Every structure is written in C-alpha cells, then in structure tokens.
Amino acid sequence: MSAVSAVIKNAATGVSAVATADEVSFADYFAITQLLSRAANLVDANRLEEWVECFADDGRYYILSRENHERGLPLKLFQCDNKNMMHDRVLSLRQANVVNIHRDQHVTGLAQITANPDGTYRADSGYALYTTDQGGISSLFGVGAYQDTVRVEDGLALFVERKVIVDTFSIPNMLSTPI
Amino acid sequence: MQTQTISWPAKDLSRIPFAMYHSPEVYAQEQERIFRGRTWNYLGLDAELPNPGDFITTVIGDTPILVSRDEGGRVHAMVNRCKHRGAVLRREVCGNARDHSCIYHQWRYSLSGQLESVPFSRGMKGEGGMPADFDKTKIHLDELKVEVYKGVIFATFAEDAEPLLDYLDAPVIHEIDRLFAKPIKVLGYQRQRIFGNWKLYNDNVRDPNHGGLLHMFHATFGLYRLSQVGGAKMDTKHRHNITYNQLGTDDAEAQSGYSDTKKVYQSEYQLRDTAMLQNRHEFPDPVTLMIMSVFPGVVFQQIANSLCTRQIRTRGLNELELYWTYFGYEDDDTSMTEHRLLQANLCGPGGYISMEDGEAVEIVHKASFTAQQEHALVEVGGTGEIRDAKNLISEVPVRGFWSYYCELMGIELGDAGAAKAAAMQAPLQQAAA
Numbered sequence: 103m104s105a106v107s108a109v110i111k112n113a114a115t116g117v118s119a120v121a122t123a124d125e126v127s128f129a130d131y132f133a134i135t136q137l138l139s140r141a142a143n144l145v146d147a148n149r150l151e152e153w154v155e156c157f158a159d160d161g162r163y164y165i166l167s168r169e170n171h172e173r174g175l176p177l178k179l180f181q182c183d184n185k186n187m188m189h190d191r192v193l194s195l196r197q198a199n200v201v202n203i204h205r206d207q208h209v210t211g212l213a214q215i216t217a218n219p220d221g222t223y224r225a226d227s228g229y230a231l232y233t234t235d236q237g238g239i240s241s242l243f244g245v246g247a248y249q250d251t252v253r254v255e256d257g258l259a260l261f262v263e264r265k266v267i268v269d270t271f272s273i274p275n276m277l278s279t280p281i
Numbered sequence: 282m283q284t285q286t287i288s289w290p291a292k293d294l295s296r297i298p299f300a301m302y303h304s305p306e307v308y309a310q311e312q313e314r315i316f317r318g319r320t321w322n323y324l325g326l327d328a329e330l331p332n333p334g335d336f337i338t339t340v341i342g343d344t345p346i347l348v349s350r351d352e353g354g355r356v357h358a359m360v361n362r363c364k365h366r367g368a369v370l371r372r373e374v375c376g377n378a379r380d381h382s383c384i385y386h387q388w389r390y391s392l393s394g395q396l397e398s399v400p401f402s403r404g405m406k407g408e409g410g411m412p413a414d415f416d417k418t419k420i421h422l423d424e425l426k427v428e429v430y431k432g433v434i435f436a437t438f439a440e441d442a443e444p445l446l447d448y449l450d451a452p453v454i455h456e457i458d459r460l461f462a463k464p465i466k467v468l469g470y471q472r473q474r475i476f477g478n479w480k481l482y483n484d485n486v487r488d489p490n491h492g493g494l495l496h497m498f499h500a501t502f503g504l505y506r507l508s509q510v511g512g513a514k515m516d517t518k519h520r521h522n523i524t525y526n527q528l529g530t531d532d533a534e535a536q537s538g539y540s541d542t543k544k545v546y547q548s549e550y551q552l553r554d555t556a557m558l559q560n561r562h563e564f565p566d567p568v569t570l571m572i573m574s575v576f577p578g579v580v581f582q583q584i585a586n587s588l589c590t591r592q593i594r595t596r597g598l599n600e601l602e603l604y605w606t607y608f609g610y611e612d613d614d615t616s617m618t619e620h621r622l623l624q625a626n627l628c629g630p631g632g633y634i635s636m637e638d639g640e641a642v643e644i645v646h647k648a649s650f651t652a653q654q655e656h657a658l659v660e661v662g663g664t665g666e667i668r669d670a671k672n673l674i675s676e677v678p679v680r681g682f683w684s685y686y687c688e689l690m691g692i693e694l695g696d697a698g699a700a701k702a703a704a705m706q707a708p709l710q711q712a713a714a
Contacts, residue, residue: 112293165631169374170469175608176622177469179631183623193603197550198501200637272472272602277631 121258125217134257167271244270292695296656299649302478316342325577327432359422380459394422431461450516473630477646487678519681587624
C-alpha cells in the first residue's frame with residue numbers, strides 16, 4: 103500500500119498534524135468507529151452495564167456544559183474519574199434513582215480521528231440525542247460533541263477518556279442516563 | 282378573559298388550590314406583586330463580577346436584569362432594556378466593558394446606567410436628530426435598589442422595601458454568615474429546565490419529607506435519611522426555610538420507618554467508589570446538609586462539601602429554569618477543589634440526589650392541570666400554627682411559603698375567602714350545567 107499523507111487540521115483542537123495511513127491505519131479507524139457506534143447504541147438500548155465496558159480499565163467519563171467549558175470553569179454535569187464511578191452511576195440508576203420514563207436515540211456524526219503522540223487516538227464527533235416518552239412523542243434532548251481519547255489494542259478500541267460537551271446545557275427535566 | 286375564582290378553604294394553608302399553578306392571571310399578578318414588588322431577589326455573587334466594568338445578566342421573575350460594577354466598585358442592578366426602543370441592552374451572559382451600548386441605535390449608557398450619548402443627537406447641518414429639549418441627563422436605565430451581604434447580591438424594585446437584613450431575618454443571616462464566612466471562587470454553572478410552574482419548585486425545596494422518599498439515592502447509599510437528626514426552621518414570617526440534617530445519626534430501628542415503602546433501606550447495595558460521599562468537616566457545627574430557600578426565588582445549598590446557589594427563573598406559567606452556581610473558597614487547596622467538584626455529582630440536573638425534582642414538579646404540574654377546582658393536601662408535620670420542626674417528616678414550610686405569598690398577593694384565606702369564591706362560582710356552575 104502506498105503511503106497516503108495529508109495535512110490534517112483537527113477542527114475541534116485546531117492542531118495541525120501530518121497524518122499518514124500508518125498513523126491511523128484502516129484497521130484502527132475501523133475499530134474506533136465501531137466503538138463510537140457501539141457506545142451510542144448501548145445507551146439507546148439501555149444496556150448500560152455493557153456501555154461501561156466500552157471504557158478501558160483506566161477510563162474516565164465526563165459530561166460538561168459548553169458554557170463552563172468555554173469559560174474554563176471546571177464544574178461538570180457528570181464526573182466519573184474512574185470506571186468504578188461509572189458502575190456506581192449505573193447501579194444508582196437501576197436501584198435508587200427515579201427517572202423520567204423514556205427511551206434515548208442518538209444520531210451521531212462522522213468522527214474525525216487523529217493520532218496522539220502517546221499512541222492513543224483523538225476522536226471528535228457530534229451528536230443529537232432525542233428522547234421519546236411512553237406515548238411515543240419524541241423531543242430533542244440535546245446536541246453536543248464528543249471529545250474522545252481512544253486506545254486500540256489487539257484490534258479492540260476502548261475509551262481512555264470520553265468527554266461530552268453539551269451545547270444544550272439547559273437540561274430538560276433531568277440528566278439520568280449517560281450521553 | 283374569564284376571571285377565574287380560586288378558593289382557599291383552609292386558613293392554615295393546609296389546602297393549596299391547584300389553580301394557583303395554572304392561572305395566567307395569577308402569573309401576571311405574581312410578576313407585579315412578588316417579583317417587581319416588595320421582595321428582595323437574588324442576583325448573583327460578588328465573585329462573579331469582581332472588577333470594575335464586569336457585568337452579568339440575569340432575571341428577576343421574567344424581567345431581564347443587568348448587574349454592572351462601576352468604576353468605583355459599586356454594584357448596580359438595572360432593567361436590561363434600552364430606554365429608546367426597549368431592546369435588550371446587554372445580550373451576553375457576562376463580560377467586562379467600559380460602558381453599555383445598545384446595538385440597535387448605539388445609545389450608550391455608563392456602567393451605572395446613565396445615558397451618556399445618542400449618535401447624531403444634533404442631526405446633520407441642522408436637520409434631523411433629537412429635538413432641542415431632549416435632555417440625555419434625564420434618561421437612566423430603570424435602576425433597582427441593591428444590597429450586597431457577605432458577597433451575595435440582592436435587589437428589589439420597591440423603593441420602600443424593608444432593609445435586606447430585616448427581610449432575610451436572623452436564621453437566614455446565620456446561614457449566609459456560615460456559607461460566606463470567607464472569600465469564595467465560582468467553580469461553574471448548571472442549568473435545568475423544568476416544565477412546571479415556578480412555585481412547585483418552591484414547594485419542593487420547603488418539603489424535607491420528600492428528601493428521603495423521592496431521592497432514594499440517599500436512603501439506599503446512606504447520605505440523608507428521614508430517620509436522621511434534622512429539622513426545618515423558618516424566619517418569623519415563615520417565608521424562608523432552612524432544612525438541615527446530620528449524617529450518621531440514625532440506627533436500624535429508626536430506619537424501620539421505611540418498611541412501608543417499596544424501596545426499603547437497602548444496605549446490601551454498596552457504591553464501588555465512596556470518595557464522593559465523604560464529608561470533610563469544614564463548618565463549626567455538625568450539619569452535613571443545609572438547604573435554605575429564600576423567598577421568592579433562590580436556594581442556598583450545602584450538601585456535605587458541595588456548595589451552590591440555585592436561582593429559580595420563571596419562564597412563563599408552565600416552565601422554570603434552575604440556574605445553579607457552584608462555589609468553593611479561595612483558600613481551598615487543589616484536593617479540596619477536586620473534592621467539591623466530585624461531590625457536584627450529587628446535585629444539579631444530573632445529581633444523584635436531585636435529578637428527580639424535575640420529574641416531581643412536572644408530574645404535579647401535568648396532573649393538577651385538570652383539577653383546578655381541587656386542592657393539594659399539606660398536612661405532613663401537622664396543621665394549624667406554622668412552626669419549626671425538629672425532624673424531617675414535615676412539609677410545614679410549604680405552608681410558610683404560601684402564607685407570605687398570599688400576604689403579598691392580597692389573597693383572603695379561610696371561610697370568608699371560600700364563601701366569596703363559592704358565591705362567585707355558583708352562577709358559573711349553573712351556566713355550565
């Protein structure tokens with residue numbers, strides 16, 4: 103295969119990099135996009151215990167408002183510094199919290215994937231998240247962007263960090279399930 | 282428009298007419314008599330606009346407000362509306378500026394709201410412009426009376442409002458002194474839109490009883506249970522309320538009160554990471570949870586080390602926005618700041634122990650719409666005299682809120698009010714039959 107290279111500027115970070123086919127191999131690109139779609143589909147299917155397994159053992163998950171993000175304020179909406187905290191979120195949803203009865207449906211955009219110097223990948227993608235009530239009425243829950251750090255090992259991609267920047271940060275009713 | 286009659290059968294406010302959450306006329310009166318009346322309204326924190334020229338935009342009820350710090354460091358609160366055509370003057374959420382100019386026609390106001398210039402006010406070559414008697418010195422943004430206490434900014438539309446400290450009263454002042462004993466730093470904001478009437482949220486925060494029944498994270502994992510030491514205390518007019526409790530003060534016997542509920546205390550469920558639940562002792566008392574509601578639209582919160590204000594913003598009859606401002610102290614070390622940020626998981630729209638409030642407000646709003654001649658039953662903690670409680674199984678402060686609300690709205694309570702309402706309703710019912 104001939105080396106394909108192009109100067110790629112990551113739209114979210116503004117960082118320019120020369121990406122070559124070696125840096126983001128098709129196999130890794132494929133593994134990462136599979137991870138991104140699996141994560142969204144698992145949340146939509148309410149298979150949250152499996153969603154947690156989209157993360158590496160040292161994985162982190164954050165939801166933060168665009169407002170805080172752009173003002174450099176550290177407060178999050180969800181802050182899971184480790185996988186145990188993700189398990190706890192799911193446990194609490196299953197055993198303790200009373201949620202609005204709904205179903206999620208993500209529509210995710212194509213990801214821009216670039217290589218990080220440490221061997222991980224950065225994936226940037228957008229989402230629209232619709233919520234549907236028991237009467238079959240859907241409404242937009244929110245839009246925003248994922249800023250993911252992904253590690254690929256033995257053909258399996260896992261999140262090292264998933265950061266969700268919520269544009270619709272005036273949250274309708276409640277934020278119960280992960281985005 | 283048909284004037285709606287609303288009956289208040291109980292003088293002790295143990296019956297709240299559902300129509301109060303749904304009447305457009307009531308809503309319009311509230312904006313005038315409560316938000317633009319003789320109440321003190323929370324606007325923000327000094328720390329959000331520390332420097333001259335800093336400003337934030339907010340609301341009191343539906344009215345847009347510009348909070349602006351002038352060159353001398355004084356905080357002004359003005360209606361955020363240009364005196365020319367009524368346009369929103371400052372569109373940004375916050376910022377720093379030398380003056381405030383309207384984008385529409387460039388009318389420029391000082392940081393304290395005085396009109397300073399109007400472009401082409403003398404026209405060109407003797408033609409156009411403002412009339413000769415136009416006096417810009419007489420034009421000032423509608424200014425509110427501001428008082429800042431311990432870095433918390435309040436304002437009122439009423440020139441003759443009682444002084445802020447009289448309005449807050451001793452119990453509230455004590456809690457503000459406690460929370461704002463040293464300089465704070467803002468950690469960030471959260472917003473939550475709830476599709477229900479703004480008063481339903483005021484009811485919610487004055488009802489300690491729901492804390493350990495709706496928010497089952499508490500009961501399941503151990504932060505707040507109704508069986509713990511706690512209570513509710515109010516100011517002399519009962520318009521504000523402080524709900525407080527202390528961790529680890531109940532035992533198995535006290536917890537048996539949960540045996541009638543579907544979700545009993547479930548000690549078999551353990552969180553894998555309990556860092557979030559730890560309370561780092563930082564106040565000179567054992568209180569680990571303090572939720573203070575100040576009439577009409579702000580809540581101050583301490584949940585362990587998670588500190589914030591929640592401003593209740595009306596968004597019409599059927600919607601409110603909660604605007605949460607989280608803070609820590611300037612002298613917090615990195616570890617304490619990280620702890621507060623982690624504990625913010627407990628609250629806000631995605632909070633383990635608060636996410637259900639939006640749902641609770643919405644389901645009351647939804648179902649009570651079709652019961653506007655009926656009344657909510659407010660008897661937990663007793664009827665009759667409105668008084669403090671030394672336990673959490675009480676919703677008496679809800680009656681406190683409504684007693685001051687009715688005073689401001691000029692609502693007549695009890696038999697006289699009920700009889701008047703019944704007399705006015707009778708012809709309507711006959712007409713309907």
